[in-house]
Amino acid sequence: MDDDLRIATLAAGPLLLRPWLPDDMPALIEAYRDPAMRATLRMQVTDEAEARHWLQVRQEGRESGSYFSFAVIDRDLGDELVGNVALKHPEPGSGSAEVGYWTTARARGRGIAPRALGALTDWAFEAFAGDGLVRLDLLHQVNNEASCRVAEKSGYGFAEVLPARPPWPLDGHRHARLRSGGVR
Template sequence: MSDQLHSARLRSGSLVLRPWLPGDLPALLDAYRDPAIRAGSRAPVEDEAAAERWLRAQEEGRESGLRHSFAVVDTGLGERPAGNVVLARSAPGSKRAEVGYWTAAPARGRGIAPQALEALTDWAFTVFAADGLVTLELLHQVDNEASCRVAEKAGYGFAEMLPAHPPWPREGHRHERRAA
């Protein structure tokens, strides 16, 4: 994989989206103390060892080219990550990929999630266009109204209801956005 893809840094207004770093471990632990983030996570981070594994998994995903997770830093709030956005591809050349995100509790309500998701979306459709990417999907549980609003603000239209399926105990929504 190219170094440019491996070390991608995205900018959108006061936001910088950058690879997660080992020094981000305290911010990651703080974020995952929030019940809302734990409830929406497929792999909750419960302690320092789990946070180290999570950080390694993000690096391994980036190296494989199948998972691109970005720490979202709002420079108006400092250098500490205020959130996360991620693009997950099932295989090179896949026409579809999944996006996800979370915002740390102190940073919510500032428009960070839709702005970061928009930046990730633009980047994904640009970087992976030649590889065949045409559709991005965003999944969330039906009771997560905030995620529904973020999806809509970032141009992800509602596509369908999803049945409950482990690890999700409730029905969900699938939103999608197609490349222009």
């Protein structure tokens, strides 16, 4: 895998999207104290051991090229951690991959998620164009109206309802964005 992908950093206005670092552990644990995040994310981070594991999974994903997770840092707020965006499983020749994100409680409602997701989307389509990436999917449970708004603001149009399946108790939405900017 290209070393540039392993160390890629992105910018979106005052936001810096960079690889996660061991020094991010306290801010990561604090972010996961938010009940809204705990209710919507599969992997939980409640202590240093879980945070270390969470960070290790992200590092291994970058090294293998299967998962690119970026810490979203707001440079206007003294380099405060405000979120995470990720590209999951960009398999060569598959044509599609999945994106995901979360924002800290303090960062919500400030347009951070759409800006960060937009930067990730542009990077993914450019970085993986040679592998045939043409579609990115964003998935969320039907009761997560905020994620629907973020998807729409980021150019991810509603594509379909997905039936509930473990570990998710509710049906979900799949939003999609095509490399050309279209929606499927």
